[in-house]
Amino acid sequence: MKKITAPLFSLLLAVILLTTFLGCQQVPATTTETVTQTTTETASHITSTLTSTATSTSIVSTVYTTTTTSSAPPTTVVATTTTTVAPAMQQITDMYGNKLTVPAQINRVLSTGPVETQLIYMLAPEKLCGLSSAWTGSPAYIPDAYSNIPVIGNASDGSFNFEAALATKPDIVIEGKTQNLALDKTNFGSVPVVGVNAGASLLWDYEAEITYVGNLLGVPDRAAALLAYYKAAMSYVTGIASAIPNNQKVKVYYAEGNDGLQTDAQGSWHTNLLTYCGGINVANVAVNNSSQAVQVSLEQIATWDAGFGINMIIIGRGSQATTYDTIVNPNSIWESLFACVRNGKVYVRPENPTSWFDGPPGYGQILGMYWMVKLLYPQQTTGLDLNSKIKEFYSNFLHYNLTDAQVASLLANPA
Numbered sequence: 280m281k282k283i284t285a286p287l288f289s290l291l292l293a294v295i296l297l298t299t300f301l302g303c304q305q306v307p308a309t310t311t312e313t314v315t316q317t318t319t320e321t322a323s324h325i326t327s328t329l330t331s332t333a334t335s336t337s338i339v340s341t342v343y344t345t346t347t348t349s350s351a352p353p354t355t356v357v358a359t360t361t362t363t364v365a366p367a368m369q370q371i372t373d374m375y376g377n378k379l380t381v382p383a384q385i386n387r388v389l390s391t392g393p394v395e396t397q398l399i400y401m402l403a404p405e406k407l408c409g410l411s412s413a414w415t416g417s418p419a420y421i422p423d424a425y426s427n428i429p430v431i432g433n434a435s436d437g438s439f440n441f442e443a444a445l446a447t448k449p450d451i452v453i454e455g456k457t458q459n460l461a462l463d464k465t466n467f468g469s470v471p472v473v474g475v476n477a478g479a480s481l482l483w484d485y486e487a488e489i490t491y492v493g494n495l496l497g498v499p500d501r502a503a504a505l506l507a508y509y510k511a512a513m514s515y516v517t518g519i520a521s522a523i524p525n526n527q528k529v530k531v532y533y534a535e536g537n538d539g540l541q542t543d544a545q546g547s548w549h550t551n552l553l554t555y556c557g558g559i560n561v562a563n564v565a566v567n568n569s570s571q572a573v574q575v576s577l578e579q580i581a582t583w584d585a586g587f588g589i590n591m592i593i594i595g596r597g598s599q600a601t602t603y604d605t606i607v608n609p610n611s612i613w614e615s616l617f618a619c620v621r622n623g624k625v626y627v628r629p630e631n632p633t634s635w636f637d638g639p640p641g642y643g644q645i646l647g648m649y650w651m652v653k654l655l656y657p658q659q660t661t662g663l664d665l666n667s668k669i670k671e672f673y674s675n676f677l678h679y680n681l682t683d684a685q686v687a688s689l690l691a692n693p694a
Contacts, residue, residue, distance in 0.1 A: 374491055375457050375474040382450045385496055389444060390453040391434040391463060393639040394477050398488065399453065400425070401505060401642055401676040403496045408447040411439075411639075416631030420679045434459055435639075441466040453492070481640050482551045482648075485509060505645070505676055512648040512668075519652050519659050520557030529655045530559045530587045532580060535596045539606050539613070540580075541572040543595075549637040552644050553593070556651040561587045572596065581616055589617060591624045591655075596638040599627045600693040626654060629689045632677065646672040650690075665690075 367383040389409035390396045396411045404424075409431035414421050429447065432438035434456070444452070445467070452472045454463050463472040475491060478484020486506060493502020533550055535541040542562045543549040549572075550560045561583040566573050583589060594602045606613045607625055614620045628636040628647075635647030649668045653660045666686050673681050681689075 373474040374476045381471045385450045387449045392455045394641040395455045397642040402501045414632040419632040516648045516652045529590045537601045594627045
């Protein structure tokens with residue numbers, strides 16, 4: 280709203296002072312009528328001026344009415360009405376080339392999938408208004424401020440709840456899969472749906488999405504910090520893994536499901552972390568969908584052991600404590616079949632508050648690179664201070680300061 284001009288303000292002040300003075304002096308009725316008329320006319324002019332010069336942010340209308348009688352002082356009534364217009368908007372292009380209009384200031388955001396939900400939490404937890412799944416861990420290593428974000432669901436497994444999502448009143452929705460964009464735009468109505476892309480292989484394609492989402496949410500400095508950690512981890516891991524001869528690479532069976540008889544085949548993005556860090560996934564099996572676990576048998580695993588020589592078992596999706604107990608139980612058939620079990624080479628992936636490996640594969644893998652390469656090649660990584668890398672990642676990107684005991688619990692197998 281433009282300022283009232285100095286002459287106009289002085290006139291208004293003079294009229295009010297004059298009215299008050301005359302009221303105190305018990306002016307005659309004829310004088311009172313003159314003051315009332317003058318004051319009303321002046322107020323009418325002020326009202327017209329304020330209304331016509333209002334800015335695009337708000338419109339304010341004010342009416343002054345002064346009345347006096349011979350026995351009572353004048354009174355002034357001020358009535359104000361404010362109308363706020365819509366927030367500023369901006370035109371953007373999403374990562375699939377779609378042009379759309381979004382708020383210039385984005386304060387509330389959610390994603391339909393777990394990978395982008397992880398990224399939003401790492402870059403702007405104060406803006407995240409819905410989760411794909413509940414945090415993992417008892418207790419989860421999450422600050423109290425973010426421990427009660429509602430679970431909306433995951434579009435990939437059909438659990439996403441559009442009604443619950445709309446109830447969180449997001450400014451925008453982030454969608455990581457181009458095939459879901461049309462349905463999202465229908466279900467979210469006027470809420471803009473922004474398409475992003477973490478890459479087909481995820482782990483080594485994160486840079487573009489980190490940069491885009493950081494700029495979109497107005498936190499480019501946080502995105503730059505995550506990128507720096509990510510690139511340093513990739514550089515370190517590449518240096519270690521590239522120096523390992525193929526015939527010396529660690530062969531791993533990735534056990535999933537409560538009985539350990541599910542796994543992810545070679546080439547699955549669920550085991551990209553293992554491959555990138557220089558390990559070999561022994562599950563050489565044909566699958567129709569490389570993103571889904573496959574059922575296998577102990578006999579098949581034993582065949583891989585005979586052919587490759589399984590050096591290690593890592594336990595992933597499923598009830599990890601149950602799977603671990605099934606495999607390492609002294610009376611289990613696993614111990615009789617596999618030397619790696621007898622040698623204690625069975626490990627559970629860290630997953631508090633979210634997985635470092637897969638289930639889902641996502642931005643936790645950035646920290647997972649350090650953990651995996653240290654697990655596979657301890658002799659080649661003696662100079663790596665893994666505990667410090669874990670604390671740094673949790674503090675800067677999971678917004679939680681770990682104690683030494685909590686770091687130890689993340690790295691420990693079930694009791």
